Amino acid sequence: MKDIIRHLVQQALHQLITDGVLPEDTAPNIQVENTRDKTHGDFACNIAMMLSKPAKMKPRDLAEKIIATLPANSNISKVEIAGPGFLNFFQNTDALASRLDAALADAHLGVPHKTPQRVVIDISSPNLAKEMHVGHLRSTIIGDAVARVLEYLGDTVIRQNHVGDWGTQFGMLLAFMEENTVNSQADLADLEGFYRAAKKRFDEDEAFANRARELVVALQAGDDNCLSLWQRFKDISLSHCQEVYDRLGVKLSMQDVRGESSYNHDLPKVIADLTAQGLLVEDNGAQCVFMDEFKNAEGETLPIIVQKAGGGYLYSTTDLASMRYRSRELKADRALYFVDQRQGLHFQMVFALARKAGFVHPEMELDHMGFGTMNGPDGRPFKTRDGGTVKLADLITEAEERAYVLVKAKNPDLDEQELKQIAHAVGISAVKYADLSKTRTSDYSFNFEQMLSFEGNTAPYLLYAYTRVASVFRKTDFTMDGNIPGQIHLHAEQEQVLAASLARFAEVLNNVALKGTPHVLCTYLYDLAGQFSSFYENCPILTAEDQATRYSRLRLAALAGRTLKQGLELLGLQTLERM
Structure with a gap:
């Protein structure tokens, strides 16, 4: 819908330029946002306020001209002016319902593939000299979630586990x-x-x-x-x-491992190429590159050290070799590095040097997807009681044990095998979702009690929300896969709110793919679960007043269930049919 509205506004602006209302060099960035208050429409655009000065008009007057020039579109029922000059667009509920019917009939939920790219994901990267610890969790699961979303949208994703398997x-x-x-x-x-x-x-x-x-x-x-x-x-x-x-x-599998050792043979060539381009400067015996755009607080240019005085190599040397490999051998259009954000300056510098030295092709995107630290209740990096590093395997075991106790208390009659299966899914999902639902760049405090709660923005709440949809279909002869007759009709307010949210799934996924932010998908699924709950409580499904309404609501529930399930799977969470 946002793309449709942007296109309509662009057409209107083009006509106003032709009519002389706007200057010929007008080339605005048309922004369309979701409205918070649905009484003011479904989408809002501030273009009239942006262009009022070059048009030499009051924003509301320009807004009137834009509305008068907008081409008709079946997806829009009306456009109104609000406040100082906002354009508020109201969706046509019949057109929205038709789009949702099409999404329900589509195995891909109506989410179109974007222009495909070859994307390298630098993920996890533990040091093989030691066991994986909690510090590896964020890189592993955030990178995994983003990789899943990119694949779902049609990209070719190449996972690269850059393990530390070399050194003294x-x-x-x-x-x-x-x-x-x-x-x-x-x-x-x-x-x-x-x-x-x-x-x-x-x-x-x-x-x-x-x-x-x-x-x-x-x-x-x-x-x-x-x-x-x-x-x-x-x-x-x-x-x-x-x-x-x-x-x-x-x-992640063994086939995705490409450790530091795999670039060992190329490191002398990296030095030779930098030397040939006249980029190296000897400083206290070490080979360095100085770039003017990187200076310290005193204004001194910072060095990138690529070879130590004794002839040894550093992380920067290996990173340059890996970038060259990813560009030339893997033919990557984009490389995403899921590494602690404290390495931000390092990546800024090696990315700049890789471009300067021609190690990556000019169009290749290099993005450091930095993340904050996982802290304990005291706000400091998460440690064991005796101050040691928490092993990731031990953390997973504790999560499963806590989930087992929780699930058994709620379902004492479950057989042991099903109990363990549910506890595994809930425990692992709780740990992962607690991390993924936080803004990637923020630090967060690890808290088992909060993450295993069935209330609030948690994995147990969302897993339960999906089982609630599944329970509806267990009482019918239908499935969520679209074998329900009839069409979706949107009459009640709760139906319209749920429908508008379901229509945003593709937009949310593209946002995650662009910015590497799984928390955006988490927030969407949490809101969607709440909207389904409100729909479920206010709009009888199986006891609806007539068959057409029953089928319509079943179809809406099916799309909600499939969207919840697909979203959770893209986060790497295992869904359950019952809990």
């Missing part, structure tokens, strides 16, 4: 593996304990430390034995990660 700490770990003959996943069941034990040996035993340093050199030189040990450690560590991804219901 691996010499220490390989030396410890060598001593302890690690061969299986069971031998590394506790990665954190293994790392601490290796670090203790490194700090206390000089012979061990020397062996660790030798193994780093040998690994970087491509020694077969070291590579074999390293690959074994990597495979076992990645299997730990995969267990977490599978429990979270995240669409």
Whole structure:
């Protein structure tokens, strides 16, 4: 509808330019917003106020001319002027109902595919030397949700798990593996304990430390034995990660892993190319690039260090190599980096350097989708009671256990298998939704009691809202897939409010795809669930006064249920038919 209205206003403005009412160089950005008060229409546009000065007219007078020039359209019932000159557009409810009937008949819910792109999603990126902890949750699930939305809208999405699988700490770990003959996943069941034990040996035993340093050199030189040990450690560590991804219901697999080590061969070439372009400057033995647009508070130009004085490489070097690979080999139109927002300056600088050096093609979009931290109740980064890092696997287990107690209390007669299945879905969904529903760039406080509540903007509330729709259809011979006869008719206010919200699904998804903001979809689904509840309570469905109304409301309920389910699945949440 917003696109339709923008097009109608554009046509009217073109005519007013032709008529000499507006200057020929008029090229405004036409903004159309949803109204808060539906008595003032469904959509509002402030174009008359924007153009009153170049038109040399009062906004309301210009608004009258725009309305008089607007082409007729069956989707619009009327247009009114409000306040100082807003144009308020009222939807034609019959046309809206027809669009919803078409959406119900469509497996894709009437959501059109956008112009397709190849999009690389840089997601999760744990360090394989340690187990995944809560700090990896946001990158993993926010990136996963955005990837799902992009795929739904028709993009080709290439997930890239840029794991930390290279560096000096691996010499220490390989030396410890060598001593302890690690061969299986069971031998590394506790990665954190293994790392601490290796670090203790490194700090206390000089012979061990020397062996660790030798193994780093040998690994970087491509020694077969070291590579074999390293690959074994990597495979076992990645299997730990995969267990977490599978429990979270995240669409990440071993095939999506492309760690830092995969760019190792290209790092000397990155330095050579930067040298050839005259971009490198030696500073205290290190190779740096200085770009004038990046300065500190004192006005001094900040360096991007791409090679240390001793010849070692840094994150910036690997990031440049990965950008070149994503541009040239993966042919990406867009690359989204879901990384802690505290890395913002780093990404601004390497993005600028990648463009300056020609490592990415000019049209390629590079976006750092930064996020805030997950904090404990005290407002500080989430820690265990003894101050240690919370393992992600332990967090998931606790969520499932708490959900089990909650669900069993509400449904004591459920059999054990179904109880565990529901507890898994509710626990995992609660953790994920609590994160996804917050503005990506904000910090948030982790609170099990709030996220497992059946009241408010929570996963249990939304999962229950969907089961409420499903329960309606269990009492009929129909399904939500569109085998319901008749057509949608929008008479009651609650029907119209629900219908207008359902018609916005495509707009919401495109917003998420553009800005990488799953919380927008969460807010939409929460509002939709509330609107369905109001519709359900005020508009009898199965006991409607006549068959046409019954079918109409069943069709509206079916579209609401399918939209809720699809939206939750795009967030990576598992829906339930009953709770």
